[in-house]
Amino acid sequence: MSVTQNLTETLAARLRGTVLPAVVTPMDARGVVDHGALRGYTERIAAGPVGGVAVWAHTGRGLYLSDADRDRVLAAWRAAVDGPVVAGAGVPRAVGPVGLRDAVDATVAMAVRAAEGGADAVMVYPLAQLDGDDGAAVALHERVAEASGLPVLGFFLHGGAGGYPYPPELVARLLALPSVAGVKLATLDRAMACQDAIDAAGARDGKLVVTGEDRMFGPSLMWGADSALVGIAAARVELTAAVLSAWRAGDHAGFVRASGRLDRFAKATFYAPIEGYVQRMMWAAVWEGLLPEEAAHDPYGPVLPEAERRAVVACLEGLSKDDDGPASS
Structure with missing residues (x-):
């Protein structure tokens, strides 16, 4: 067994059955990262029922950060979390529009930087430049793994977030690679695409099928x-973990209750404009005491009306009342 395959199998075993929050990056209204707020946020998230964390992901605006900020964000989470740290790798926004070769080079460079910073695995953003070329997608994942020396997660990201929807045949090919630990699904509302991708994984020989389906989590x-x-776990770790734990324990009544509660929160945070979910999650993190108000800005998403914040808070208050009432006993 190769070293890469051994690392891949070890990572899959550590992550199976766990929740990894795709964490936000605390920022002010100008987009300046608040590293003081970040330290407090890492401590609170790390104290929850997490199997690790995902940094530089879409929720954390990883492609928008400077190299220096990405390095500091990764270092903060590496210091706080005992479990694996998975880092996103794609084309930084500063690079601008590029062709496939340059996009691959930029993705590989970001993956290498993640490895140098102590990441345990790389989640490869789906590149729009692939333009349906499955062979190029496979080659991209192979090159990222070889250059970084880390296990890789394929990332099936819906088009609304700038992703490239992998067909089932590509999912199967990626999972056949020794360096690929699994595939992460984020189809948003495409139930058939999600089901087809999971089916394409087949027996998958120990590989992970990682849900990123906030609106179809259960x-x-x-x-x-x-x-x-x-x-969604960037603000509501315990509730997210409760759904997964109940399902894996065969506690179907508990699963239905927890899943219904998570669905209520997802409905209040994941809807059009979908890019607004990052700001909505930051509002939730403020309410939860995870972030200070001044560090809860997403300058890269749409400007949202105050009514949306009130709806997020109302949902959280309702869930909290349920926790305190007879129905939760």
Whole structure:
């Protein structure tokens, strides 16, 4: 067995059955990262029921950060979390529009930087430049793994977030690579695409099928996902973990209750404009006491009306009242 394959199998075993929050990056209204707020946020998230964290992901605006900020964000989470740290790798926004070769080079460079910073695995953003070329997608994952020396997660990201939807045949090819630990699904609302991708994984020989389906979280577990890497856990770790734990324990009544509660929160945070979910998650993190108000800005998403914040808070208050009332006993 190669060293890479051994690392891949070890990572899959550590992540199976766990939740990895796709964490936000605390920023002010100008987009300046608040590293003081970040330290407090890492400590609070790390104290929860997490199997690790995902940094530089879409929720954390990883492609928008400077190299220096990415390095400091990774270092903060590496210091706080005992479990694996998975880092996103793609084309930084500063690079601008590029062709496929340059996009691959930029993705590989970001993956190498993640390895140098102590990441345990790389989640490869789906490149729009692939333009349906499955062979190029496979080659991209192979090159990232070889250059970084880290296990890789394929990332099936919906088009609304700038992703490239991998067909089932490509999912199967990626999972056949020794360096690929699993595939992360984020189809948003495409139930058939999610089911088809999970089916394409087949027996998958120890590989992970990681749900990123915030609006289809419970169903994706029922369809066969075995771990989670989700933006919704950037603010609601305990509730997200409760759904996964109940499902894996065969506690179907507990699963239905927890899944219904998570669905209520997802409905209040993941909807059009979908890019607004990052700001909504930051608002939730403020309410939860995870972030200070001044560090809860997403300058890269749409400007949202105050009514949306009130709806997020109302949902959280309602869930909290349920926790305190007879229905939670």
